[in-house]
Amino acid sequence: MDHSAHHTDTTHHHAPEHGGGHAAHQGATWGTAAKATLHCLVGCAIGEILGMVIGTALLWGNVPTMALAISLAFLFGYSFTLFAVRRAGLDLKSAIKVALAADTVSIAVMELVDNLIIALTPGAMDAHLTDGLFWSALLGGFAVAFVITTPVNKWMIGRGKGHAVVHAYH
Structure with a gap:
């Protein structure tokens, strides 16, 4: 029996640069966290803008419009x-x-930060869809939410939670 052939085969499987399934749970990269956050941001933005448009079109007040958007x-x-x-x-x-x-924690943090910024921006809640203030508060809120949510996602992915659960299926 030739043991040297078996030995050379196993050395190739331990290369650290091949990021296997379990290696991803050791610690998340900022790139992975940012990608997961961006993924979440797109879904949140589509839903929130759609909710604002529908609520405004139906002449709803701020509270029901925000509830629909969220x-x-x-x-x-x-x-x-x-x-x-x-x-x-x-x-x-x-x-x-x-x-x-x-997604629950990621979306919750994203929505909390975004809506807090909109609520705290003077006049943003009463701005119309045609006003620059409405869009700047919304997009500014999402930008800040992205910056705050990315480290949250990085921490969760590093512990095998959040978007790490999804990466097992890619």
């Missing part, structure tokens, strides 16, 4: 992940669990 932000945020893991072959029930585990 609800749609969660819905779109979850649906992006849901679509990705369903496409990876997960059944609907498991996919919903993964989306809830991956």
Whole structure:
């Protein structure tokens, strides 16, 4: 029996640059965290803008409009992940669990920061969709939310939570 052939085979499997499945849980890179946050941001932004547009078009007040915007932000945020893991072959029930585990904290932090900034920006709550103030407060809120949410996602991914759950299916 030739043991040298077996020995050379195993040395190639331990190369650290090949980032295997378990290596990803050791610590998340800022790039991974930023990508997960951007993914979340897109879903949140679509939902929130849609909610603002619908609420404004229906002449709703600030509270019901914000409630709709936040609800749609969660819905779109979850649906992006849901679509990705369903496409990876997960059944609907498991996919919903993964989306809830991956996105809840990320979306909640994103929405909290964004809506706080909109609420604290003088005149932003009463600005119309045609006003620059409305869009600058919304986009500025998302920019700050991105900066705050990225380290949260990095911390969660590093502990095998949040978007780390989704990466197991890619």
